[in-house]
Amino acid sequence: NGDTITYFEITTVAGLLAMSRTPADYTLLEVGLGGRLDATNVINTPALTVITPVSFDHPQFLGDTVAKIASEKAGIIKRGVPLVLSGQPEDAAEVIEAKAASLGAPLIAQGQHWHVSEERGRLVYQDETGLLDLPPPSLMGAHQFQNAGAALAGLRHLGLPESSYEAAVTRATWPARMQKLAQGPLIDAAPEAELWLDGGHNAACGATLAESLTRLPKRPTYMICGMLNTKDIAGYLAPVVPHIKALHAVSIPGEANTLPAETTAAAATEAGMTAHAADSVMSALHDILRDAPQARILICGSLYLAGHILREHS
Numbered sequence: 001n002g003d004t005i006t007y008f009e010i011t012t013v014a015g016l017l018a019m020s021r022t023p024a025d026y027t028l029l030e031v032g033l034g035g036r037l038d039a040t041n042v043i044n045t046p047a048l049t050v051i052t053p054v055s056f057d058h059p060q061f062l063g064d065t066v067a068k069i070a071s072e073k074a075g076i077i078k079r080g081v082p083l084v085l086s087g088q089p090e091d092a093a094e095v096i097e098a099k100a101a102s103l104g105a106p107l108i109a110q111g112q113h114w115h116v117s118e119e120r121g122r123l124v125y126q127d128e129t130g131l132l133d134l135p136p137p138s139l140m141g142a143h144q145f146q147n148a149g150a151a152l153a154g155l156r157h158l159g160l161p162e163s164s165y166e167a168a169v170t171r172a173t174w175p176a177r178m179q180k181l182a183q184g185p186l187i188d189a190a191p192e193a194e195l196w197l198d199g200g201h202n203a204a205c206g207a208t209l210a211e212s213l214t215r216l217p218k219r220p221t222y223m224i225c226g227m228l229n230t231k232d233i234a235g236y237l238a239p240v241v242p243h244i245k246a247l248h249a250v251s252i253p254g255e256a257n258t259l260p261a262e263t264t265a266a267a268a269t270e271a272g273m274t275a276h277a278a279d280s281v282m283s284a285l286h287d288i289l290r291d292a293p294q295a296r297i298l299i300c301g302s303l304y305l306a307g308h309i310l311r312e313h314s
Contacts, residue, residue: 008032012039026158034062036075048154049076049105050084052147054092055204060230067091074099084153085109086146108153116149118142123169125152134169140178141212148172176306178212186299186309189282190289194219194296197310199303201227203235209300210239220245220292224284225268225301226252227259236301237271245292246274248284252305264301281309 005013012032019027026047029040054070062069070092077083083100085093087110100107108114114127118136123145125132132152137144148169155164176199181187186195200209213221223244227233237247249264259267261277268275278284281299288295299309 006039009039016042031073031076033058034069034072034075036072038076041076043078045078046081048082048084048157049078050086050150050154051076051088051096052086052150053143053204054088054096055202056232056235057202057204058230065091067095070095071099077103077105079103080105082106082108082157084150084157086150087111108157110146110149110153114149114153114156116145116152118145123148125149127153127156129156132165134166136169138170138172139174140215141208143208143211175310176303178209181309185312186282186285190285190293190297192294193285193289193292194294196296196298196300197306198298198300199306200300201231201236201302203232203238206236206239209298210243213240213243213298216296219294219296221296221298222288222292223247223301224250224278224281224288224297224299225264226250226261226281226305227264227301228252228255228257228304229259229263230257231259231302233259233264233267234271237268237273241272244273244298245295246276246288248276248278248287250278250281250284250305252302253280253308255304258302258304281305 029043031038031040035041051073054066054073056066056069062072066089074096077099083105085096085107088096097107110116114125116123116125121136123134123136125134137148151168152165155168176197179197181195181197198209200206221244225247226249247268249261249268251261252258265275265277276287278287285297288297299305
């Protein structure tokens with residue numbers, strides 16, 4: 001009707017239209033930002049809602065405390081619709097559980113109704129139905145065991161067959177979440193190096209990134225990092241400092257809200273890292289390879305930077 005519409009909104013509408021024309025057994029709608037006011041939050045009676053761990057992000061839109069952010073996330077809860085809830089910080093859990101209670105939404109909560117753990121490299125899930133002993137998630141990191149647990153809780157509630165459980169855990173792919181690059185100009189330029197791509201950009205992502213690096217064989221590890229100026233760069237970098245030999249900062253190509261490479265490098269230096277500014281990802285790569293041709297190189301800090309890499313260099 002002549003009103004403006006965002007890129008996310010119009011692609012959500014296009015997605016819903018496509019889904020209506022080609023019905024699936026289930027449609028997964030992932031919230032873009034928050035929940036309460038998100039473009040995906042237009043289904044009145046979904047089969048299930050799921051809230052994974054809430055952390056501090058997008059405070060300019062969602063609020064300046066975890067409790068306020070949790071309140072926005074809880075906006076997807078619907079009257080009488082079951083909610084799968086991952087383990088939460090206490091202040092987030094209180095807000096979400098109160099919202100579920102007020103709407104009569106049955107709770108399927110981690111630690112109460114289901115449990116998941118990593119045991120001897122395998123995923124062990126247990127609920128009132130029984131115990132599952134499954135291969136580890138295809139996605140890297142301890143947090144992915146918890147994410148897989150939430151997925152399994154949803155599958156169990158929906159009554160999907162047991163054959164779906166192992167498939168969900170082992171066949172999941174997630175571009176730009178500790179994605180090992182296998183082809184493209186960057187790989188051609190660094191045949192002896194190991195290249196990874198990750199789009200995480202907040203303090204919680206920094207912590208999970210650090211934990212993921214501990215799971216890899218020891219190897220000199222360098223970062224090529226670009227971030228937006230709306231992100232908490234100090235919070236993101238702090239957990240990874242002990243794992244990184246040096247950081248090479250870049251500006252994100254084509255993004256008006258990018259942090260300048262020099263600003264990112266200064267923040268990394270302040271965090272205790274050896275840091276340099278580079279003109280581009282390729283330039284940063286060449287700088288690293290001069291000293292360490294067999295390095296592990298992690299390109300990270302923003303989904304916008306990751307998108308640029310996947311578009312231009314894969």
